[in-house]
Amino acid sequence: MKKKICVVINNRANYxxxxxxxxxxxxxxxxxLSIIAGASTLLDKxxxxxxxxxxxxxxxxxFIYSIVEGEVPITMAKSTGLGIMELSTSFIEIKPDYVVVIADRFENISVAIAASYMNIKLVHIQGGEITGSIDESVRHAITKFAHIHFPATNNAKKIIKQLGEKKENIHVVGCPSLDLIKKNNLNVNQKFFDLRPSLNGILxxxxxxxLVVFHPVTTEFKTIEKQIKELIKVIDILIKKNFQIIWLWxxxxxxxxxxxxxxxIYNMRQKKNIFLYKNFTPEDYIKILKNSKLIMGNSSSGIREASYLGVHAINIGSRQNNREKGKNVHDVSCDANKILKVFNKKIKLRSCPKSKLYGQGNAAKQIIRILFKKKINIKKEFKRI
Known part of the structure; x- marks a missing residue:
């Protein structure tokens, strides 16, 4: 008898x-396999x-439409509630044996709550990691709902055990996104960019x-405008020095x-050498990251994929605080002068150390093997250390 697996994808990073x-x-x-697509995966913006x-x-x-527009704290809370309602309806129709939820974020706590209250076994990928935002709280909360855990690192496994989870239900497999790196030719040329024009031209x-990827930090909502303006000061200087910038929404x-x-606003004022994109396929993003001079911002891809690829990363602000990092990463506060100082050092370096901290590039096959053999009790017990 086939095992019914439902994977919920709520944003581009999840995919x-x-x-x-x-x-x-x-x-x-x-x-x-059943796939549910929800939240920002359904929005053109x-x-x-x-x-x-x-x-x-x-x-x-x-398809689950759950995002309440506004992009402020109250709409995140309301979107979470709406997600629970819509997902519970889908789960009762699909009747999965397992629901797979990826990492963290407010859209995914809805997945964990809906599945758990409906007595569906929850599979959590990339739990146990430490970061500097509300995502960490969500990640640990999902861990407590989940029945089986697939963290990326040994340190993440230790943290999941600290949260009271049984070691026999924790399996270190690495980050599944690295599987794509291992399987794909990452070389690009001009034709690659000709076929993928940005919102304002061809690189x-x-x-x-x-490559620039900068997300808001929810717990620093009042200072977000100041932060992005500091980053734009840096970008403006780099563009005037004739650097090209790929900026992901x-x-x-x-x-x-x-x-x-x-x-x-900045793009309207300075259209030269800046190339805006809303999204890439997972493979295209990896290729763009691999062939960049460096990645700048606060995306976890600067920590995970960039480390595996050997790409320098300038990690700005607190969003990735305390996350395990390879030697490719340089942390810096969100201050234009400090960012530029780090950039001027990094851009001169020809080589960058690679790291397999987040896996070997074979996570998916390990997850499949374990899921098929594993017998999971729907009733969870707290394991004291």
Whole structure:
């Protein structure tokens, strides 16, 4: 009898983190895969990731519209509640044996709550990590709902055990997004960018470029405008020095509208050498990251994928505080002068150390093997240390 697995994808990062798993589940006849696409994956302003999913050959079983517009703290809370209501209806129709939830974020706490109250076994990928935002609280909360855990690192496993989870239910597999790196040719050329024009032009590949990904930090909502303006000061100086900038649109967290508004204002004033994108396919993003001079901002891809690839990362602000980092990462506060000082050092370095801190690039196959063999009790018990 097939095991019914439902994977909920609520944002573009979720898809990148689980695509390799979806590929394995789809072709494995021991499993019946259902995909739910929700939240910002359905919104054009965030790149309409559902189209990327469908173009990759996956059939989406259900669409969950749960994002309350406004991108402020109260709309995040309301979106979480709406997500619980809509997901519970979908789960009762699909009747999965397992629901897979990825990492953290407010959209995904809805998945954990809905599945748990409906007595559906919850599989959590990338739990146990420490960061400097509300996402950490959500991540640990999902851990307490989950029945089986697939963290990326040994340190994350230790933290999950500290939260009272049984060691036999914790399996270190690495980050599934690294599977895509291992399987794909990462070389690009001018034709690659010709076929992928930005919102305001085509990048000249031979000139090189800096990749910028900066998201709002929800717990610092009152200072987000100041932070993005500091970063724009840096970008303005780099553009005037003839650096090309690929800037990826922020996520849907509270403060997103503030960040995107400042990006639009700057783009209207300075159109040269800046290339804005709403979204990439997971493979395209990896290629763009790999071929960049460095990545700047506060995305976890500067910590995970960039470390594995050997790409320098300037990690700005508190969003990734205390996350395990490779030697490619340089932390800096959100101050234009300090960022520029770090940039001027990093841009001169020709090589960057690689790290397998977040895995070997074989996470999906390990997850499949364990899920098929594992017998899970729906009743959880707290394990004292």
């Amino acid at each position: 990148a983190r689980c695509k390799s798993l979806l590929v394995e589940l789809k072709k494995d006849k021991r499993f019946e 965030y790149g309409l990731a559902k189209k990327v999913i469908e173009n990759d050959g996956f059939k989406i079983k259900k 000249k590949f031979k000139k090189g470029y800096i 922020p996520n849907v967290d509270a403060g997103s509208d503030i960040v995107s508004k400042q990006i639009r």
